[in-house]
Amino acid sequence: MQLSQDKATAKPKSGGALTFQSLHPLFVAEASAIDLRTVEDQATLKQIHNALDEYAVVVFRDQPFRGDEQLKFAQRLDRNVNFNSTTAVFLGKGRLGYEGMIDVSNVTDKGEVWGANDRKRMSRMSNRLWHTDASFQDPAGRYSMLWAKTVPPVSAPTEFADMRAAYDALDDELKKKLEGMHAHHSSIRNKEILGFDLSLDQKDMEKLHTADHPLVRTIPRSNRRSLYIATHVTHILELPVPEGRMVLHELMEHATQRQFVFRHEWQQGDLVIWDNRATMHRRPPFDDLKYPRELVRVTTLDYPESAHA
Numbered sequence: 134m135q136l137s138q139d140k141a142t143a144k145p146k147s148g149g150a151l152t153f154q155s156l157h158p159l160f161v162a163e164a165s166a167i168d169l170r171t172v173e174d175q176a177t178l179k180q181i182h183n184a185l186d187e188y189a190v191v192v193f194r195d196q197p198f199r200g201d202e203q204l205k206f207a208q209r210l211d212r213n214v215n216f217n218s219t220t221a222v223f224l225g226k227g228r229l230g231y232e233g234m235i236d237v238s239n240v241t242d243k244g245e246v247w248g249a250n251d252r253k254r255m256s257r258m259s260n261r262l263w264h265t266d267a268s269f270q271d272p273a274g275r276y277s278m279l280w281a282k283t284v285p286p287v288s289a290p291t292e293f294a295d296m297r298a299a300y301d302a303l304d305d306e307l308k309k310k311l312e313g314m315h316a317h318h319s320s321i322r323n324k325e326i327l328g329f330d331l332s333l334d335q336k337d338m339e340k341l342h343t344a345d346h347p348l349v350r351t352i353p354r355s356n357r358r359s360l361y362i363a364t365h366v367t368h369i370l371e372l373p374v375p376e377g378r379m380v381l382h383e384l385m386e387h388a389t390q391r392q393f394v395f396r397h398e399w400q401q402g403d404l405v406i407w408d409n410r411a412t413m414h415r416r417p418p419f420d421d422l423k424y425p426r427e428l429v430r431v432t433t434l435d436y437p438e439s440a441h442a
């Protein structure tokens with residue numbers, strides 16, 4: 134799908150209630166006002182799928198989720214929620230109380246901002262590295278839906294990079310070289326890079342994920358080609374390890390140049406949905422020892438398209 138054709142979806146289609154306003158020259162849109170708790174009709178769900186195919190990141194404002202309403206919406210949108218997150222292996226059961234809802238916060242079980250040496254803080258430090266969710270699983274992550282429950286009074290954004298535009302901008306020779314290559318993704322690679330003390334016994338080690346995926350993917354429906362890399366990658370299967378890591382390093386530098394990056398400044402109640410096959414993301418540093426920041430994430434898995442497709 135070409136960008137020039139995509140402008141057509143700025144108007145409502147499929148009979149749904151939404152419109153979308155572009156926030157960046159390459160990707161990212163903000164949806165018109167809607168309460169996602171009430172969205173059940175196929176026309177509106179299809180509009181959201183179409184917007185994700187086009188923009189890869191879509192912002193919904195003012196979502197008043199309670200309990201498991203965010204999880205329920207995720208299941209209506211994309212059915213196969215990831216209930217097998219590795220977060221629980223590192224940090225134990227989350228404080229939210231619902232399987233599939235991941236606590237992305239700097240707050241302890243007692244409701245206090247974490248301390249400097251908190252194990253959860255050390256584990257979450259890897260969110261500051263560029264990645265795409267659940268790339269170490271097979272099927273990997275498809276959509277992530279991150280909801281802002283508590284937003285600090287200082288800038289504490291999430292950054293996204295458009296991996297379709299990054300792929301398009303590669304020269305033809307490199308595109309040809311990458312064709313047919315596969316990357317090995319590991320759920321602990323990003324933590325090893327930072328020297329995180331895993332302290333896992335054999336039983337927990339067996340719960341950790343690894344998966345091999347093509348380095349370049351074609352996203353169904355939009356048919357756009359996308360670079361599929363992340364800090365979770367340990368090596369490229371078809372290359373010697375040092376050469377593969379250099380290729381990855383150079384691709385990562387290329388794909389995260391400013392022209393491919395959007396910075397989302399959170400407002401309380403935002404739900405941001407992104408396509409993990411088309412983007413990477415990271416959380417830049419903020420004063421996380423001072424201000425509470427509470428986000429909740431639900432991720433779906435990239436099973437073959439469901440009836441919503």
Ligand SMILES: [Fe+2]
Nearest residue numbers: 264265266414
């Ligand atoms: Fe993430």
